[in-house]
Amino acid sequence: MTGSGGIRVTFWGVRGSTPCAGHQYARYGGNSSCVVLEVDGEAPIVFDLGTGLRPYGEALGGAAHPYRATMLLTHLHWDHVQGLPFFTPLQHPDSLVDIYGPTQADAELGVVFSGMMQPPYFPITHEQLAGDIRWHGIVDDDFPAGNAKIRARSVRHVGATLGYRVEWNGAIVVYISDHGQGCGAPDCDDFVPPDVLELCDGADLVIHDAQHTVDEFEAKRAWGHCTNEYALLVAQSARARTLALFHHCPSHSDDKIDEMLRSTQELSARVNGPRIIAAAEGTVLTIGA
Numbered sequence: 190m191t192g193s194g195g196i197r198v199t200f201w202g203v204r205g206s207t208p209c210a211g212h213q214y215a216r217y218g219g220n221s222s223c224v225v226l227e228v229d230g231e232a233p234i235v236f237d238l239g240t241g242l243r244p245y246g247e248a249l250g251g252a253a254h255p256y257r258a259t260m261l262l263t264h265l266h267w268d269h270v271q272g273l274p275f276f277t278p279l280q281h282p283d284s285l286v287d288i289y290g291p292t293q294a295d296a297e298l299g300v301v302f303s304g305m306m307q308p309p310y311f312p313i314t315h316e317q318l319a320g321d322i323r324w325h326g327i328v329d330d331d332f333p334a335g336n337a338k339i340r341a342r343s344v345r346h347v348g349a350t351l352g353y354r355v356e357w358n359g360a361i362v363v364y365i366s367d368h369g370q371g372c373g374a375p376d377c378d379d380f381v382p383p384d385v386l387e388l389c390d391g392a393d394l395v396i397h398d399a400q401h402t403v404d405e406f407e408a409k410r411a412w413g414h415c416t417n418e419y420a421l422l423v424a425q426s427a428r429a430r431t432l433a434l435f436h437h438c439p440s441h442s443d444d445k446i447d448e449m450l451r452s453t454q455e456l457s458a459r460v461n462g463p464r465i466i467a468a469a470e471g472t473v474l475t476i477g478a
C-alpha cells in the first residue's frame with residue numbers, strides 16, 4: 190500500500206484527558222492518544238502510548254514477532270501512557286522498543302515512568318515485561334529512526350511536553366497532541382511559536398490538539414489545550430495540507446465533534462486554509478503517496 194511512497198497513518202486512540210465509553214462516542218471512539226505510522230518493510234513509528242495502544246497490539250497478533258518500533262511520547266500524562274502495560278507484543282522476550290520522550294527534571298525518563306507502573310498502582314513494573322524497552326530522554330532534538338527523520342520540539346502545555354515531525358518515504362506527518370495556546374505572558378491567542386511553525390512547516394498532515402470550542406476555552410485556559418480555531422491557525426500559518434482535529438474532549442459527543450468539524454471546515458474555506466478532518470478511531474489514511 191505504501192510501496193509507492195507515503196505513510197500509512199492509523200488512529201488507534203483520539204481522545205484526550207481520559208478514555209471514555211458510551212453510545213455518544215461510537216463514531217469517533219473513546220480510547221486515549223495513540224497513532225501509528227507505517228511504511229512497508231520498516232519498523233513502525235508510534236505516537237503516544239494511550240489506551241489506543243492496547244487494541245493496536247491485539248490487532249498485530251502473531252504478526253508482531255519479533256516486534257520492533259520507535260515510540261514517540263509527547264509527555265507522561267495518564268492519557269498518553271496508560272496503554273503500555275497492556276501492549277501484548279511486550280509480553281514476548283524478543284520484542285524491543287525504543288521510547289523517546291521529554292527529559293525529566295528529577296530522574297531519567299524510564300525511572301520517572303516507573304513511578305506510575307509499580308505496586309500499588311499496578312501489579313508489575315515495566316522491567317517485569319518480557320520484552321525490552323530502551324528509554325531515551327530528549328529535548329529539542331533531531332534524530333533518525335530507520336529511514337525516517339524525526340524532529341522533536343518543546344510545546345506549551347502543563348509540564349515538559351514535545352511535539353514531533355516525521356519525514357518518511359516522501360511524506361511529512363506532524364503530531365502535536367497537547368498544546369496550550371496563550372498559556373503564558375506575553376503570548377496571545379493568535380501567536381504561533383516559531384518551534385511549532387518549524388514542526389508543521391509544509392506538512393502533509395498535522396494532527397493537532399483541538400480539545401475546546403471557543404466558547405469553552407476561557408474557563409479552561411490553564412488546562413494547556415487549545416481550540417479548534419487555534420489548531421486551524423497553526424496549520425494555516427505553516428501551510429500544512431491537511432489538519433486532523435485531535436485529543437477530543439471526553440465531554441464532547443460525536444455530534445459535538447461533527448459540529449466543531451463543520452465550523453472549522455467553514456472557517457478554513459473562508460481563509461483558503463487546509464483540508465480539515467476530525468481524527469476518528471479506526472481511520473486509516475495514506476499520506477503523501
Ligand SMILES: [Zn+2]
Nearest residue numbers: 205206268367
Ligand atoms: Zn493529553
Ligand SMILES: [Zn+2]
Nearest residue numbers: 264266346367
Ligand atoms: Zn497532557
